[in-house]
Amino acid sequence: KxxxxxxxxxxxxxxxxxxxxxxxxxxxxxxxxxxxxxxxxxxxxxxxxxxxxxDTSGRNQLSDGSDKVKGNCLGNFYNFIYEEGKGAPEQNCGAGEQSRGSKSEFYFT
Missing domain, CATH: 1.20.5 (Single alpha-helices involved in coiled-coils or other helix-helix interfaces)
Incomplete structure (x- = not known):
């Protein structure tokens, strides 16, 4: 039982x-x-x-076509921020990264 x-x-x-x-x-x-x-x-x-x-970029287009470069760089920078700093922006947009001390600065080539 x-x-x-x-x-x-x-x-x-x-x-x-x-x-x-x-x-x-x-x-x-x-x-x-x-x-x-x-x-x-x-x-x-x-x-x-x-x-x-x-839409804003389209209204502010530069005649030399640099708006495309600017857009690519912005997209890459957004990806960099979105990924919480897991890496630098891709450099296919004419932008590079230069490290000075403890902070990084971006420059355009």
């Missing part, structure tokens, strides 16, 4: 544990959904800012 009671108690404990795990999974699903929503909002805001920048 005591063996049967022990198995029933173990079964009850497992059911409770399963219930708690399912509740935790649902909580995490909701968090994921909220984070995805936040990411989408930030992405939409970024797209809007980029569009406004392109």
């Amino acid at each position: 005591s063996e049967l009671e022990a198995v029933r108690a173990q079964c009850s404990d497992l059911k409770q544990s399963l219930f708690e795990d399912e509740a935790e999974k649902e909580k995490l699903r909701k968090q994921i959904s909220q984070l995805k929503s936040e990411i989408k909002k930030k992405g939409d805001a970024l797209t809007s800012i980029e569009k406004r920048f392109r």
Whole structure:
């Protein structure tokens, strides 16, 4: 009899544990959904800012075509900032990085 009671108690404990795990999974699903929503909002805001920048750049185009270089450099600089300083901007836009002491400065070639 005591063996049967022990198995029933173990079964009850497992059911409770399963219930708690399912509740935790649902909580995490909701968090994921909220984070995805936040990411989408930030992405939409970024797209809007980029569009406004392109519109402004289009109105301020320079006749020598340097607006394309400026746009590439800005995009690379944005990527640098967005990646939280994981690396310097790519140098295919005519920009370089020069280190002086503890801070880096960007220059255009």
